[in-house]
Amino acid sequence: EGQAFREPMECYEDQGGCKRTANATKFKLLGEASRFTDTQKIEVQEAPEGLRGGEEPQRLSAFTEDDLTGKINPGMRVILNGILRSSQKGKPGARSTLFDILLDVNSIELEQVEFEEIEVTPEDVKKIEAEAADPDIYRKIVASIAPSIYGLSTEKEALALQLFSGVPKLMPDGRRIRGDIHLLLVGDPGCLVADERVVLGNGTIAKIEQFGQEHLGPIRTQVRLGAGSYRNGWARRFHRYENQPVLEVVTETGKSIKGTYNHPLLVWNPSTRTSGWKRLDELRVGDRLRVTHSTKCWKRALVPTGWEEPRYFHKSWHVKVPPFVDEELAAIMGYVVGAGWVQERRVGCIIAEDEADLAPKLNRFFEHVFGVRPKREARRGKVSNYVVNRTPVARWLRGLATKRVPDAVLQSRNSVAAAFLRWLFEADGSCFAKGRGRTAVTLRSAEIELLRDVQVLLLRWGIHSAILWGRAPRPHLHRGKEVRGGPSGSLVIRRTNSILRYARHVGFVSAKKRARLREVIKYVELRTRRWHAQISERIVSIRPAGRATVFDIEVPGPQRFIANGIISHNTAKSELLSYMSRLSPRGIYATGKAASAAGLCVAGESLVETSTGPRRIEEVVQEQFESTDRRQPVETTAAAGFVGTFNGGVNSVLKPLEAVWRLAPPPDLLEIHTESGGRLLLTPATKLMVKREREPRWIPAQFIRRGTIVATAAGGVAVDGGFAPGPMQWTRVSNVRVVPSNGRTSVYDLTVGDSHAFIANGFLVHNTAAAVRDEFGEGRWTLEAGALVLADKGLACLHPESQVFVDGSWTPVHSLFREDRAVTVGVDGEPVDISPLGRETLAVDPLTYTIVPRTASFLARRRYSGPMLSVTLDSGAVACLTPDHLVMDAEGGIWRELQTMAPGGTLWSVDPTSSVSDITRAMTTGNGEVLLSS
Known part of the structure; x- marks a missing residue:
């Protein structure tokens, strides 16, 4: 494509020639004797349905020959097999350091048949x-x-x-x-309230509101899928909606789930033994919901407390700061939740006289964890208070006053969770064996959500439990007077297998309750056991639960997760459209955040070249609409006609007009003036072609400054007033100023066939095509198996000790290289070791210039002997890179080689723009290694 025809340098003797050079003879192309080959250039685009919301599909140019030509039309889904090649940019005599990637196709497979x-x-x-x-x-x-x-x-x-x-x-x-x-x-996806408990991939539990921070924000968290499987899925996106109407569904065992009316749950049909999804507002009392009977946990690490060392005014007030939630701290938490209290400066526990053997153990826990021994305070009756008078301890444990299982315990390993439950049941639990139907282990509480926390936590060991809740206040006598308390209830473990699992994994602490538990075990071991796990539960209550902020997570593929022990579905709308795209010939599915093209437009008075001469862009757009009255913030329609653009960036030509756009303007526009007298009013995000380091590239108008060289059109008007082709020329910008869009009702844009640009006021302006590769930009593609190295034929590498942000923490890049999975390939005769990575790191979104999480696919390592540049930023950050490593220059938003930067320049970094304060040069040894991550 675009290859220049060159005559041979000499007439070769071994081909029957006369050995003369090109200067001594005149070559002539013999068309009749030449052999011609059919060729076709195609552009393939990755399937949009395989992308995360907001991502743009990438494109790759491919070339077919002979019998492969003419078989592919736009919109077809194909698999291309071929050889990846690189093509150097530039002109004869002025070759560029940039390369294009293309595919030389060997075979074609059709994914869909017409x-x-x-x-x-x-x-x-x-x-x-x-x-x-x-x-x-x-x-x-x-x-x-x-x-x-x-x-x-x-x-x-x-x-x-x-x-x-x-x-x-x-x-x-x-x-x-x-x-x-x-x-x-x-439509809004079906969502759950903030407090719903979701089982993670390792078996721990997290509240759904903790999965993300912002609406439609990307996340990467494994969740358990449920429905008779221990398989996991990845939650990829987080949803948050405020002030939504909510329904609460309660099952026969007291499991509850609160969500929006359209949230789907998995329903079990006993007669047909099949499952199906139903919205909450379609459920009826008596329907059976699929539930999970076990959520095994295999986490081993302890959860950090996140507590900080307090400031002291006297050494006698000193306390220890526990770094992790271990078994002893969990035991303290469990007993305080069940039989304790937390005040502003004190924490206390209540111990009955017949369970006095608990006191030494609790005292030992407080000494080991906090370095403080509780003081005994006598109370009336047969109970005693054990109090810790330390403000930091009270502040750290004040969350226990809500009488809920702490999030740190829900996310802890089994031994920590078991310690919490053991002391919680010791405080407010009991067990008894009084015959059939009256043998159980129970936990009593006035907080129903505490019982539901415990119910979900017990599923780690496959312990089935039910909640019996009494809404009527229970009267009791206090000093001869009747006192009515609030509603309360019990969590009851009755099934034989569940009681035995409770005794094996949780149990009690005091001698009194341990003896009772042995009696219960002795009785239930004689009873018939239930060998089949319960997979569904009957709905006993459905009621409106007011309005609340609701949340959801997207789990691509399985489309489900476990919430409160119930199999829950995430939004099905995206999956429905994805199915439609596969069903419809040449269908394309796209999803994600709402997109607006208002940032890619010019003002209505801008002149565009047409076949009848220069015209205002608003006239070209409005005549394509049936009415010039604006109806929506974004309007578009198919269009006919021709407008001026450039053919390969050399000469202006007419191209067919495919669509026109009319949009609401942003608050501010930019007015750009050139030294030749040109003027253009456009939105800050609209891209113009500029000249950087002798190479043309597209950059947003907001990065154009005085002195920037931009592409303009020479001529454009014929003698008869029509279009006249002319060459492209470079003009320097003389002034850039901000102009408020007050009073403007619209800005306009054009979509031009076979081109990504059009000429407006003599400027070359990028059009709205979103899913395109930047034809005049860096020309780089991030591909698998070292394609970036093969394409660049240069070094863009990091020093082995360079810190990269991977999976949430800064890590030396050399530690990510896996020797056991590395392969070696040859690049220019030099070995390059490639190790698969598949880890999440930070990248720059080239459209929004924001830091976004991306997956690094591989890590490449090669030998290098030469200079290394150490860069120090004014923020204190230091990086050691090869001289030709590309960094983003914040002045203009372009990629530059590091060796072209100087102290005082500005770079984009994870923090706000940082200035280069120092660049030093270092030399590696002959055995030095450099690494590259893609």
Whole structure:
């Protein structure tokens, strides 16, 4: 593509020539004797449905020859097999250091077969005719769309109507084909309230509100899928919606789940022994919900407390700061939640006289954990108070006053959780064996959410429990007077297997309750055991629960997770459209945050070159709409006509106009003036072509400064007033100023066929095509198996001790290299070791210039002997890089080699823009290694 034809340098003798050079003879192209090969250039784009929300699909140019040409049309889904090659940019005599990547195709596989290529047999015809005669065919078609997704019947009907309808499209040759169909599915995903307990991949528990910070923010957390499986899935995105109406569903064992009316739960049908999803507002009392009977935990590490050393005014007040939540600290927490209290400066526990053997153990725990021994304070009756008078301890444990299982315990390993439960049951629990139906281990509390916390926590050991809740206040006598308390209830463990598991993994502490538990075990071992786990529970209550802030997580693929022991579904809308894209020929599915093209537009008075001469862009756009009255913040329509652009950045040409855009303007616009008198008013995010380091590239207008060299058009108007082609020229910017958009109702943009730009006021302006590769930019592609190294043919590497941010912490890059999985490839005759990585790191979004998490696919290591540059930023950060390592210059937002930077320059970093305060040079030894992460 774009290759210049060159005559041979000499007439070779071994080919029957005369040995003369090109200067001594005149070569002539013999077209009749030449052999021509069919070639085709295609551009492939990664499937949008495989991307995370907000990501742009990448493109790659590919070339086919001979019989492979003409087989691929736009929109087809294909698998290309070929050889990845690099092509150096630049012109003859002025080669660039930048390379393009292209694929030399060897074979093509079709992922989808076009309808005209499907062979219909006579048997197929009979089946089609029989289905067409079925009066229930409409319902069958609707039901056949995404059958694994239950509910959403209206949405499925809309998809079916789209598949079997459409507007005819008249082609230039007179053929009538079906036009493109589009479906926009808008709606809030089904969500849960903040407090719902989600089982993570390692078996620990986290509240759903703790998964993320911002709405639609990316996350990366493993969750347990449930439904008879210990498989895990990755939660990729976090949702948050405020002030939503909520329903509460309660099962026969007291499990509760609160969510929006459209949140789906997995329902079990005992008669057909099948499962299906139902929205909360479609559930009825008596329906059975799928539940999980066990959530095994294999976490081993302790959870940090996050507590800090307090300031002291006297050495006698000193306390120890426990760094982790271990078994002893969990025991203290459990007993304080059950039979203790927390005040502003004191923490206390209540111990009965017949359980006095607990006191020495609690005293020992407080001494080991906090370095403080509780003081005994006598009370009336047969109980005693044990009090710790230390403000830091009270402050650290003040969360226990809510009478809930602490989050640190929910996220701890089994031994820590068991210690908490053992002392909690010791404080407010009991056990008894009084015959059939009256043998159990119980925990009593006035806080129903505490009982539900414990119920979910017990599932780690497969312990089944039920909550018996009494809403009526219980009267009791106090000093001869009747006192009515609030509602309370009990968590009851009755099943034989569950009681035995409780005794094995949790148990009691005091001699009194341990003796009772032995009696219970002796009795239940004689009873028949239930060998089949319970997989569903009957709904006993459905009621409105007011309004609340709700949350959801996206788990691509499995589309489910465990919440409060119940199998819960995340939003099904995205999965439904993804299914539709696979069903529809050439369908493309895109999802993510709302996108606005308002940042990529110019003002209405800007002149664009057309076949009839220069015209205001607002005139070109408005004549394409049926009405010039603006109806929506973003409007677009297909368009006809031609506008001026550049052909490969050399000469201006006319290209077909495909679509026009009319949008609401941002608060401020930029007005750019050039030394040649040109003027353009545009949005800050609109890209112009500029000249940087002798290379053309696109940068947003907000980074253009006085002195920047921009691309403009020479000529453009013929004698008759029409379009006249002309060369591209470079002009220096003389002034840039901010202009408020007050009074403007619209800004405009054009989508130009076979081009990513158009000429406005003589400037070359980038159009709105979002999913395109920057044709005039860096030309770099981040590909697997060292393609970046192969393409650059240079070194862009880090020193082995350089710290990179991986999986949430700073790590030396050399420690990420896995010798056991490394392979060696040759690059320019030099060995390069490549190790797979697949770890999350930080990257820069080139469109928004923000730090975003991305997955690094591999780590490359090679020998290097030469200079290294040590860069020190004014923030104190230090990096040691090879001289040609690319860094982003904050002045203009472009990539530059490090060796071209000087002290005082500015770089983009994780913190705000940092200035380069010092650059020093160091030399590596012959055995030095450099590493590169992609």
